[in-house]
Amino acid sequence: MEEEIFDIEITDRAADWNTFLTKHYRKELGEISTEYPHLRSLEIDYRELSNWGKTGLEIADEILHNPGKVIGDVRDAVRNYNLIFTKDEEEKAENINIRFRCLPKKIDVRDIRSHHINTFISVEGILRKTTEVRPRLTQAVFRCLQCGTITAPYKQDYSRFQEPYRPCAQCERQTKMDLVPALSTFVDAQKLRIQESPEGLRGGEQPQTLDVDVIDDLTGTVAPGDRVIINGILRSVQRVNHGNKSTLFDIYIEANSIEIGEKEFEEVEISEEDEKIIRDLSNDPEIYDKISHSIAPSIYGMQDVKTAISLVLFGGIAKEMPDGSSLRGDIHMLLVGDPGIAKSQVLRYVIKLSPRGIYTSGKSSTSAGLTATAVKDEFGDGRWTLEAGALVLADMGIAAVDEMDKMAKEDRSALHEAMEQQTISIAKAGITATLRSRCALLGAANPKMGRFDEYAPIAEQINMPPSLLSRFDLIFIMEDKPEQKLDRAIGEHILKSHSVGELIQHNEKFPIEGINEEYILQQLAPVTPEIEPEVFRKYIAYAKRNCFPILSDDARETLISYYLNLRSLADDNSKPVPVTARQLEGLVRLSEASARIRLSNEIEVFDAERVIQIADRCLKKVAYD
Numbered sequence: 001m002e003e004e005i006f007d008i009e010i011t012d013r014a015a016d017w018n019t020f021l022t023k024h025y026r027k028e029l030g031e032i033s034t035e036y037p038h039l040r041s042l043e044i045d046y047r048e049l050s051n052w053g054k055t056g057l058e059i060a061d062e063i064l065h066n067p068g069k070v071i072g073d074v075r076d077a078v079r080n081y082n083l084i085f086t087k088d089e090e091e092k093a094e095n096i097n098i099r100f101r102c103l104p105k106k107i108d109v110r111d112i113r114s115h116h117i118n119t120f121i122s123v124e125g126i127l128r129k130t131t132e133v134r135p136r137l138t139q140a141v142f143r144c145l146q147c148g149t150i151t152a153p154y155k156q157d158y159s160r161f162q163e164p165y166r167p168c169a170q171c172e173r174q175t176k177m178d179l180v181p182a183l184s185t186f187v188d189a190q191k192l193r194i195q196e197s198p199e200g201l202r203g204g205e206q207p208q209t210l211d212v213d214v215i216d217d218l219t220g221t222v223a224p225g226d227r228v229i230i231n232g233i234l235r236s237v238q239r240v241n242h243g244n245k246s247t248l249f250d251i252y253i254e255a256n257s258i259e260i261g262e263k264e265f266e267e268v269e270i271s272e273e274d275e276k277i278i279r280d281l282s283n284d285p286e287i288y289d290k291i292s293h294s295i296a297p298s299i300y301g302m303q304d305v306k307t308a309i310s311l312v313l314f315g316g317i318a319k320e321m322p323d324g325s326s327l328r329g330d331i332h333m334l335l336v337g338d339p340g341i342a343k344s345q346v347l348r349y350v351i352k353l354s355p356r357g358i359y360t361s362g363k364s365s366t367s368a369g370l371t372a373t374a375v376k377d378e379f380g381d382g383r384w385t386l387e388a389g390a391l392v393l394a395d396m397g398i399a400a401v402d403e404m405d406k407m408a409k410e411d412r413s414a415l416h417e418a419m420e421q422q423t424i425s426i427a428k429a430g431i432t433a434t435l436r437s438r439c440a441l442l443g444a445a446n447p448k449m450g451r452f453d454e455y456a457p458i459a460e461q462i463n464m465p466p467s468l469l470s471r472f473d474l475i476f477i478m479e480d481k482p483e484q485k486l487d488r489a490i491g492e493h494i495l496k497s498h499s500v501g502e503l504i505q506h507n508e509k510f511p512i513e514g515i516n517e518e519y520i521l522q523q524l525a526p527v528t529p530e531i532e533p534e535v536f537r538k539y540i541a542y543a544k545r546n547c548f549p550i551l552s553d554d555a556r557e558t559l560i561s562y563y564l565n566l567r568s569l570a571d572d573n574s575k576p577v578p579v580t581a582r583q584l585e586g587l588v589r590l591s592e593a594s595a596r597i598r599l600s601n602e603i604e605v606f607d608a609e610r611v612i613q614i615a616d617r618c619l620k621k622v623a624y625d
C-alpha cells in the first residue's frame with residue numbers, strides 16, 4: 001500500500017500573532033497587564049485581522065472553521081513572546097480570554113444547520129431571557145472517602161457533572177469520592193436566549209430562538225430587550241429522554257463575544273436616492289393624505305384613525321429634563337370598538353410599517369406577558385430567569401397590543417410604569433432589574449360587554465381603569481352602527497381587495513397579453529398604498545433621525561388656549577378619562593409628529609390645529625361633552 005503524502009505547510013501561527021498583536025493591540029495588551037484580573041479579555045476586531053494581508057486573511061478564515069485552535073495560537077503567542085508583561089505571565093496567558101468581534105457575515109437563527117456545529121458563527125437578535133449569574137464548576141477536585149487522598153482536577157463539561165471513573169490512585173479502592181469545592185475551580189456562568197429580530201421576519205412568522213452560554217467577564221453585561229450580536233462557537237448537546245440518550249441533539253452557542261446594538265443598530269438604511277425621494281415627498285402639499293392613505297389601504301374608511309396612526313408612526317421627541325427625569329416622545333393610542341370593524345387588521349398592518357414593530361395579544365401573550373417576568377424554570381436549571389415581554393422586545397419601536405381588555409392583572413399594573421416612564425422594574429427573589437420599553441403602544445380593545453350599548457355611558461363600557469386610560473394620547477371609540485351607504489362602500493371595498501389578489505393569481509396561471517400585476521394594481525388603485533411600505537419605512541426612519549421640531553410661539557399659544565378650554569369643560573366625573581396636564585403633553589407630542597411628517601423643524605399653528613382637531617374628536621367621547 002502506498003502512503004499518500006500531503007504537502008503540509010508548516011506555519012508558525014504564534015509568530016504571526018505576535019507580529020499582528022504588537023502592531024495593532026499593544027495598547028490593549030498593556031491595559032490587561034496593568035489591570036489584570038479586572039481586565040482579562042483581549043478583544044480582536046475581525047475586520048482588522050482580515051485586512052492584515054494574506055496571513056490575516058488565512059487566520060480570519062481559520063477562526064471560522066477552527067476557532068479553538070486559533071484561540072490556542074493567540075495564547076501561545078501571549079505566553080511565548082511575553083506580550084503581557086508582569087509577574088505570573090504564565091498563568092495570565094492561560095487565563096486571558098481571546099475574543100473576536102465584528103464579523104462580516106451574520107447568520108439568521110433559522111438558517112443554522114448541523115454543518116455549523118463547532119464552527120464560529122455570528123448571530124443577531126433580541127435578548128429574550130437571561131438567567132442569574134451563578135458559579136459553574138470547571139475543574140473538580142475530589143477526596144477519597146477511604147484514605148483521604150486528593151485527586152487531580154477533573155475537567156467538567158458544559159452540562160454534566162463528571163465524577164471520577166477510576167479507583168483512588170493511592171489506596172486503589174473503588175470507593176466513593178467527595179467533591180472538594182475549596183480546591184475546585186469555578187467560572188461565572190449565565191444562560192441567555194436570543195430571538196430573531198422582528199425586522200427580518202416575513203409577516204406573521206414566529207421568531208425562532210437560540211440559547212447562549214456565557215461565562216466569565218461576559219456574564220451580567222446584557223439585559224432582556226437588548227439588541228445583540230452574539231459571536232461564538234455553535235455547540236451541540238445530546239438530548240436525554242427519560243434517562244435514555246437520544247440520537248437528537250440540541251444546539252447552543254458558546255459565546256465568545258457580545259456586541260450590544262445602539263440606537264441606530266441595523267436599522268433601515270437610507271441611500272442618497274432614497275433621501276431625495278423622501279425630501280420630494282415631504283414637499284408634496286398632499287403629503288398628509290398620501291401618508292394616511294398608505295396605512296392599511298385595504299381597510300375602508302377610518303380616516304381619523306389612520307391619520308392618528310401616521311402621527312404614532314412618526315412620534316414626538318423624548319426630552320431629558322434638567323432634574324434628570326425624562327418625558328416620553330412616543331405616542332400611545334387606543335382603539336376601543338365593536339368586534340369585526342378591522343381593529344386587528346389595522347394593528348397588524350401598522351407593525352409592518354414600523355421599524356421594530358411587534359404584534360401581540362393581551363390575552364394570549366407568552367409567559368412573559370406584555371411587560372416582563374421572573375421565573376424559576378428548567379431554562380435556568382434552578383436559577384431565576386428574567387424574560388422580556390412584548391413592550392421590552394418592542395423597545396425603540398411600536399408594540400401593537402390587541403385585545404388589551406383581556407390582559408393579565410399583573411400586566412395591567414406594570415403597564416403604568418411602562419407607558420409613562422418607559423421602563424419596567426422587576427423585583428422578585430434574586431432578581432432586581434429595570435428593563436427599557438421605549439416604544440409606542442398601539443392598543444385595541446373590545447367594549448366590556450362585547451359590543452357598545454348606545455344607551456349606557458361610555459365610561460362603564462371600557463374595561464380599563466382611568467389611570468391607564470389617561471396614559472393614552474388618543475383614544476378612539478369606534479361604534480359599528482349599521483349605515484347603508486357606508487356598509488355598501490365597505491362591502492365593495494372588501495370585495496375589490498379580494499378580487500385584486502384573485503386576479504393576480506389567476507393571471508399568473510392563465511396570463512393574458514398586456515395584463516400584468518402592475519396593470520391590475522393600477523386599475524384597482526384604491527387598495528394599493530400610495531407610498532410603498534418600503535419607502536414609507538425609510539421615510540419614518542429618516543424623519544426620526546433627522547427632524548426635531550420645536551414649537552413656534554403661535555403654535556404654543558394655540559395648544560395652551562385649547563388646553564385651558566378643555567380643563568374648564570371637563571368637570572364631569574362620570575367620564576372615563578380625567579383631563580390633566582397629560583393631555584397637554586400629548587398635544588405637544590402629536591404636534592411634533594405632525595411637523596415631522598413634513599420634515600419641518602418648526603411646529604406651526606397648522607400642526608397645532610390639525611392635532612387639536614384629531615384629539616378633540618377623541619376627547620369629546622371620553623373626557624367631556
Ligand code: ADP
Binds near residue numbers: 299300338340342493
Ligand atoms: P376586530 O379586530 O375589530 O374585531 P378584524 O380586524 O378581525 O376586526 O376584522 C374583521 C374582518 O372584517 C377583517 O377581515 C376585515 O378585513 C374586515 N373589515 C371590517 N371592517 C372593514 C373595513 N372598514 N374595510 C375593510 N375590511 C373590513
Ligand code: MG
Binds near residue numbers: 343344402
Ligand atoms: Mg380583533
